[in-house]
Amino acid sequence: xxxxxxxxxxxxxxxxxxxxxxxxxxxxxxxxxxxxxxxxxxxxxxxxxxxxxxxxxxxxxxxxxxxxxxxxxxxxxxxxxxxxxxxxxxxxxxxxxxxxxxxxx
Amino acid sequence: xxxxxxxxxxxxxxxxxxxxxxxxxxxxxxxxxxxxxxxxxxxxxxxxxxxxxxxxxxxxxxxxxxxxxxxxxxxxxxxxxxxxxxxxxxxxxxxxxxxxxxxxxxxxxxxxxxxxxxxxxxxxxxxxxxxxxxxxxxxxxxxxxxxxxxxxxxxxxxxxxxxxxxxxxxxxxxxxxxxxxxxxxxxxxxxxxxxxxxxxxxxxxxxxxxxxxxxxxxxxxxxxxxxxxxxxxxxxxxxxxxxxxxxxxxxxxxxxxxxxxxxxxxxxxxxxxxxxxxxxxxxxxxxxxxxxxxxxxxxxxxxxxxxxxxxxxxxxxxxxxxxxxxxxxxxxxxxxxxxxxxxxxxxxxxxxxxxxxxxxxxxxxxxxxxxxxxxxxxxxxxxxxxxxxxxxxxxxxxxxxxxxxxxxxxxxxxxxxxxxxxxxxxxxxxxxxxxxxxxxxxxxxxxxxxxxxxxxxxxxxxxxxxxxxxxxxxxxxxxxxxxxxxxxxxxxxxxxxxxxxxxxxxxxxxxxxxxxxxxxxxxxxxxxxxxxxxxxxxxxxxxxxxxxxxxxxxx
Ligand code: HEM
Ligand code: SF4
Numbered sequence: 001x002x003x004x005x006x007x008x009x010x011x012x013x014x015x016x017x018x019x020x021x022x023x024x025x026x027x028x029x030x031x032x033x034x035x036x037x038x039x040x041x042x043x044x045x046x047x048x049x050x051x052x053x054x055x056x057x058x059x060x061x062x063x064x065x066x067x068x069x070x071x072x073x074x075x076x077x078x079x080x081x082x083x084x085x086x087x088x089x090x091x092x093x094x095x096x097x098x099x100x101x102x103x104x105x
Numbered sequence: 106x107x108x109x110x111x112x113x114x115x116x117x118x119x120x121x122x123x124x125x126x127x128x129x130x131x132x133x134x135x136x137x138x139x140x141x142x143x144x145x146x147x148x149x150x151x152x153x154x155x156x157x158x159x160x161x162x163x164x165x166x167x168x169x170x171x172x173x174x175x176x177x178x179x180x181x182x183x184x185x186x187x188x189x190x191x192x193x194x195x196x197x198x199x200x201x202x203x204x205x206x207x208x209x210x211x212x213x214x215x216x217x218x219x220x221x222x223x224x225x226x227x228x229x230x231x232x233x234x235x236x237x238x239x240x241x242x243x244x245x246x247x248x249x250x251x252x253x254x255x256x257x258x259x260x261x262x263x264x265x266x267x268x269x270x271x272x273x274x275x276x277x278x279x280x281x282x283x284x285x286x287x288x289x290x291x292x293x294x295x296x297x298x299x300x301x302x303x304x305x306x307x308x309x310x311x312x313x314x315x316x317x318x319x320x321x322x323x324x325x326x327x328x329x330x331x332x333x334x335x336x337x338x339x340x341x342x343x344x345x346x347x348x349x350x351x352x353x354x355x356x357x358x359x360x361x362x363x364x365x366x367x368x369x370x371x372x373x374x375x376x377x378x379x380x381x382x383x384x385x386x387x388x389x390x391x392x393x394x395x396x397x398x399x400x401x402x403x404x405x406x407x408x409x410x411x412x413x414x415x416x417x418x419x420x421x422x423x424x425x426x427x428x429x430x431x432x433x434x435x436x437x438x439x440x441x442x443x444x445x446x447x448x449x450x451x452x453x454x455x456x457x458x459x460x461x462x463x464x465x466x467x468x469x470x471x472x473x474x475x476x477x478x479x480x481x482x483x484x485x486x487x488x489x490x491x492x493x494x495x496x497x498x499x500x501x502x503x504x505x506x507x508x509x510x511x512x513x514x515x516x517x518x519x520x521x522x523x524x525x526x527x528x529x530x531x532x533x534x535x536x537x538x539x540x541x542x543x544x545x546x547x548x549x550x551x552x553x554x555x556x557x558x559x560x561x562x563x564x565x566x567x568x569x570x571x572x573x574x575x576x577x578x579x580x581x582x583x584x585x586x587x588x589x590x591x592x593x594x595x596x597x598x599x600x601x602x603x604x605x606x607x608x609x610x611x612x613x614x615x616x617x618x619x620x621x622x623x624x625x626x627x628x629x630x631x632x633x634x635x636x637x638x639x640x641x642x643x644x645x646x647x648x649x650x651x652x653x654x655x656x657x658x659x660x
Contacts, residue, residue: 013156015132015138016132017156017203018152018153018156018157019156020154056134060138060152061138061152077581078581079520079582080154080578083154083520083521083529087155088521089521089529090449090531090532090535091185093185093200094156095155099185101155101156101157101200101201101202102183102184102201102205103182103183103184103185103200104185104186
């Protein structure tokens with residue numbers, strides 16, 4: 001029996017800003033992990049990765065990351081992905097304070 | 106200080122213009138990421154975890170106040186008001202937006218700086234002793250040679266696509282502060298029997314996944330032979346270096362696989378071939394460069410102010426740890442610690458950079474240095490000015506008296522920024538510094554170098570830390586491996602693994618046990634951690650790190 005597929009989201013970085021983004025079921029990019037499409041099937045995951053990568057003038061480096069269903073939508077599994085939803089731990093910068101890259105406005 | 110000539114200026118400006126167009130073409134879709142990535146990396150632009158990162162070279166770690174001020178300006182205008190100084194004497198900006206990068210590069214060009222060759226398989230920023238030109242123990246200022254190497258290696262057509270990145274470090278002093286033995290080429294200035302200066306040439310040092318100490322390929326290289334000899338090494342490497350396997354591509358592996366004697370023979374053979382092609386043009390250039398590095402006009406004045414200020418314990422403590430003997434008795438070398446307890450090693454805010462620029466201009470003959478230990482140096486401060494410099498540093502949060510102590514930690518960006526990281530390193534450094542500050546033990550412990558990397562690439566030099574910490578991902582959790590007894594100086598050694606790693610919340614207590622064991626076992630305060638380790642070996646430290654196992658063994 002093949003190993004159970006662990007659910008995924010498609011994630012990447014925004015081309016212009018570098019921000020971490022997630023692919024939604026509506027082919028849009030969101031900065032919020034909970035709004036990502038949670039993909040439960042391996043073949044579908046490959047197709048969604050291709051769909052996402054096709055938007056090559058919007059994002060950079062799309063890949064599949066493990067995720068699981070949470071109360072408010074998909075949640076990251078690995079600590080690296082948890083950090084990517086927030087920003088660095090040494091400063092209150094990045095998404096944890098609602099910031100994007102670039103100077104503070 | 107060296108100033109760009111017309112050629113340098115035109116070259117850097119042309120590169121900015123080219124890259125501006127490349128960015129525009131990426132944004133409008135005419136370049137794909139696969140096409141654009143090598144172009145952006147050639148200009149120091151990486152994509153990290155949360156944003157782009159721009160890596161700017163600070164050649165041989167030397168800056169003037171105008172340049173430092175410009176770095177502050179860049180941080181403030183296009184980033185979040187700070188910059189990160191790295192072990193390779195670069196500064197990294199962590200939050201630029203792609204469309205702003207051309208403007209940043211243009212602002213850098215305005216002060217004769219750039220981000221060229223800060224990535225890729227080429228000769229990277231040549232690093233040097235951060236006390237160059239000021240150190241009391243120096244044979245000669247190594248920076249003119251570093252500058253010569255910089256000019257020669259920049260855009261060198263033969264060496265843009267080496268098997269792998271290539272790092273050269275140079276020191277003019279017998280006390281090696283430039284970690285020359287852990288570089289692809291290490292150049293250590295020595296004198297021959299006739300008292301003439303030359304270089305001991307080391308090849309094949311490097312950290313990363315297969316750490317190695319460089320081996321001597323030439324005991325004495327006359328200074329006039331520097332370029333042809335380095336060129337000979339590079340061309341031998343360019344031929345032999347393995348392009349089939351990224352992990353075996355560094356020259357350390359080439360040296361290891363080919364053998365030092367054979368490499369030496371090939372280098373000498375190639376050297377004999379190309380030496381006649383150098384007709385002295387490089388030496389004429391070197392003379393011009395040397396003139397640009399002439400020592401400043403040192404002042405002659407009483408130093409009583411410094412002596413008097415030492416009655417204040419805080420000033421005294423700072424003077425003890427952060428000042429180094431200058432070749433001119435009336436002067437001191439000031440190391441400004443970027444390691445305030447609990448702060449991020451190597452980070453300076455734009456406001457702090459402005460303060461440093463201002464101090465360099467007013468009290469430091471307009472010179473600043475960045476050390477591989479992620480601190481900033483004012484290399485020439487007259488002792489009478491030290492109290493004023495101290496007061497200004499203190500007001501800016503820059504007067505931490507901890508240089509060379511346990512909280513003066515090197516840490517790479519780790520998983521807070523770096524896309525290659527397997528674990529975080531910054532918070533570990535912050536917690537160790539804060540913990541030992543709370544314990545008030547730092548000054549008792551004395552000289553101790555802790556170095557932390559967030560993955561096997563070893564950007565944080567952990568292999569040559571007296572205590573090295575390597576962050577790994579073990580089954581989806583952060584795990585930290587300790588190495589002991591490393592040394593990055595002229596007596597360089599790669600540290601020894603102490604045993605199994607520690608979880609994130611166990612690593613600081615583990616370091617504490619280790620250091621307490623040292624305090625317990627040392628012969629006296631004059632025996633440093635490293636000396637004690639060399640005397641005692643791994644066993645007592647291992648017992649402190651893994652007490653439960655010791656108890657089991659005893660049972
Ligand atoms: C985007 C961030 C970075 C990336 C992608 C990166 C990548 C790498 C890689 C792949 C290696 C291993 C090379 C090899 O073994 O062949 C390495 C080594 C190294 N890097 Fe970095 N690095 C980054 C940031 C830094 C920073 C911030 C510093 C300084 C604090 C630094 C300094 C070094 C040093 C000193 C080494 C080890 C010396 C050696 O090359 O043998 N790097 N880096
Ligand atoms: S050691 Fe690893 S984690 Fe740290 S900066 Fe280098 S590549 Fe990144």
